[in-house]
Amino acid sequence: MLPQQQADPSLPPSSRTGLCAIPGGYDINAWPIRVAPDPRETSASWLRRASHRYGLSPRAFLKALGVTKQIGSLRAAVRYTREVNATIEHQLRIQPDDLAALDEPTPLDRVTQSYLQLYHRDSFDRLRGSRFCPECLLQNPPLWHRTWQNPYLAICLHHAKVLLDACPGCGLQPFSDTGWLAHDAVPWRCPSRHPHGRQPGTATPGGPRPYCGHDLRTATSVHATPEQCAAQRSLLDLAALDSTITAACGITASADVIVHAYLDLLDALGSTETKDAASALATHLPMASRALQQPDITSGASAIAQLLSPTGPHAPIVANQDLYRRPHNPILGALQLRHYEHRLTPAAHLTFRCGAELPFYPMTTPYSDWGFLDELGITGPDGQPLQHPESAWNRDWPLLRLACHGRLRPPLDPAFIPQVLWPGAVPVLPDDSVIHAAVGALALGRIGNTRQFGMIALDLALPTSAATNVGATWRRLQRSNQWKEFLEQLDHLHRLLEESPPPINYRDRRILGNDVQLLIAALQDSAERNNLQQPGLRALRRFWELFTGGDIAYAPEPLAAAYLSVDYAEYAGAREHVDEENAALFHGAQETIHANAALPANGPLAWQPP
Structure with missing residues (x-):
């Protein structure tokens, strides 16, 4: 940089003959050479070009501009350059926005x-x-x-x-280390130091590694x-x-x-x-x-x-x-x-939602251990800390779903699934088969996740042996060419429940319903309060079914009746009659349970999807 001429301070102000600040439109206090940034180049590119015009290394160039801190990386050089924007604007006649544009992604x-x-x-x-x-x-x-x-x-x-990718002279990627900050060279010379020290016979061993300096314009x-x-x-x-x-x-x-x-x-x-x-x-x-x-x-x-x-x-x-x-x-x-749909197992069809317009994967959450990024000091493209789980999740979930898939949601909560599917909810399944209704509920619980059917059965208060019926039902549907229709109907039901969850918490109802004495006491209290006949076994069984969304084939003792037994058949034939006779009794019993039990039992007694 050219030295600035100063007036003699010993002379009185009236006799000083200092130079005019801008003679002929030229500011003598500014640096003489203006190296304009090109919007296509990087910050490192501009630093090398500008510093070379003054015969300085990039580090010395920034120091002359007023950067007093140690510059150990390009990121630091970019940050400290911003701190002396006013000096750059005055001395080099470069607008700060022109330099900032070099760092824009x-x-x-x-x-x-x-x-x-x-x-x-x-x-x-x-x-x-x-x-x-x-x-x-x-x-x-x-x-x-x-x-x-x-x-x-x-x-x-x-x-x-x-x-x-790399300089043919040293094998390193340009600007992959910080040695170039201390070296003045034309922009087309390799800015890296030799990775293996001094070349034999070229200089005294030891000392800093020499710069490569290969002419990158000649690379093939x-x-x-x-x-x-x-x-x-x-x-x-x-x-x-x-x-x-x-x-x-x-x-x-x-x-x-x-x-x-x-x-x-x-x-x-x-x-x-x-x-x-x-x-x-x-x-x-x-x-x-x-x-x-x-x-x-x-x-x-x-x-x-x-x-x-x-x-x-x-x-x-x-x-x-x-x-x-x-x-x-x-x-x-x-x-x-x-492409591989025909090779997938029936369980995989449910996991990957093959009944939807386009299949898709279950929800994944890559944000549970987000803190490790902070510990490593990893930042975004603007040098700022990465966004944290909640804001990142809200930003990223649209990138993991297509428009036809709807909003990214977790697997359906078992609290929304009854023990056996509602009659007619999946038309391809026969309404008169409790086994198919239980299998339908298991399949609904498997959609969009990888849980084993045995675990889903536990959630639905089904015996784990109920999971063994799954394979036979799949084969029956496949033999009758109804499998695809079953998947589509089940996925449609799943979407309905996602968008409009049932007004009943079936998990809480199943927990309460497992206490048979609680149900008996609630029915007796309802009968006394409403001057109704005390309930018998059929009324108790039916109340348990309506209250829990289950079937007495899977009820706790002494309510259970083996499926296909004479007892079960007689009870099944009397269901509608029991409902008509005991509607007031059942609603009163539900009110009693809701008012006195540890878990709430609000909502309707029973519910059917629209």
Whole structure:
């Protein structure tokens, strides 16, 4: 920097002959060379270009501008540069907004951050290295483009060249360490230090490692094919759409969800962290693009199945606890499950909601151990702490569901499911079979989760042996070609209960109903208060059924009657008559239980879905 001429302080003010501050429109107090930031470049690129024009290292350049703190990283350099914006504006005639624009994430950066955060519980750090295009560095001025920092950008569309991941001289990715901050060099020279110390015979051993200084303009790059360029452009165009509604493989979704599917396919096909990641990524881009540009669901499902393993982590078809290890993209999941639907077990059909318009995965919550991100100091693309579970959940759940799936919800609460399904709730099941009604309730409890039928039976106060009837019912429905219809009707019922839960807590009712003496006392109290006849066994059985949503085939002793027995048949034939005779008695008994029991028994005595 040129020294500023100062007036002699010993002279009186009237006789001082200081220079005019702006002679001929030029401010002599400002630095003489203005290096304007280019909106396409990174902060590191501008720092290298500007500092080199003054023959200074980036660290010395910032120190001359007034940064007094130790600069140990590019992130620190960016932060401290903001603190001296006023000096930069005055001395270099650069507006702070022009510098701030260099740190703005691109549309692909934004969606990459949301993808890594949602699917991998990771953060995208744009300031830890950069790929490069040798031909771009030949341009004037030589810029390090912001887009090169993204792990999913593999091709320079301006020159149709595959980007290079590492310097051919030292094998390191440029700007992956902080040595360049202390070195003055032209922008096209490799800014890294040699990874293995001084080269033999070149200098005295020991001391700091020398800078590589390789001319990156001479690095050999590979031409990208038109298909690779089109695939890269497709990814960039989708990222620019943000949350705009569009379609992939005949499935309507927001552009963010489609880009996440794109990135998940690339993640499944090959890592983006290897030395030759750009070359591998350029190979995989057309494969992912072709798969997601299929015209319909059938062809899209076939294309996706060729790229993803059915037991891999991205779109598995196995209904076990591994499903909850990570979230899954709803487009990839729907296509993969649709392709393998004929191979899934009946239980998996329920877990993956195959009766819906498009199948989908159970809800996963990747936010339970969110605190580990804070402990590692991981931040978002703007350098700020990541959002915490509640706000992150509200932001992310639309990315895990398609519009036809509705809001992301947990599995249906067993409190909403009676012991046996309501008559006619699933028309394909016969109304006169208590076994089928119990199996229907078990199936309803399995939709959208991986719980074993034995555990669901315990929740519904069914004997665990009831789970053994599930397989026979499935086979009967499949033999009669009614399985698909059963899945659709059951999924429709599930949606009704999600949107309008029953006004009865069946779990509490089952707990209360297990105390037979409580029911007897409530019925006797109701009879005395309403001057009604004392109840017999049939009235007690029927009250238990209405109150709990169960069937006496699964009632506690002494109310139980074995299914298909003479006792059961006689009772079943008298149900309507018992209801007519004891309506007032039953309602009075429910009021008594609600007023005196430990658990509430409010709501109607019995309920039927609309």
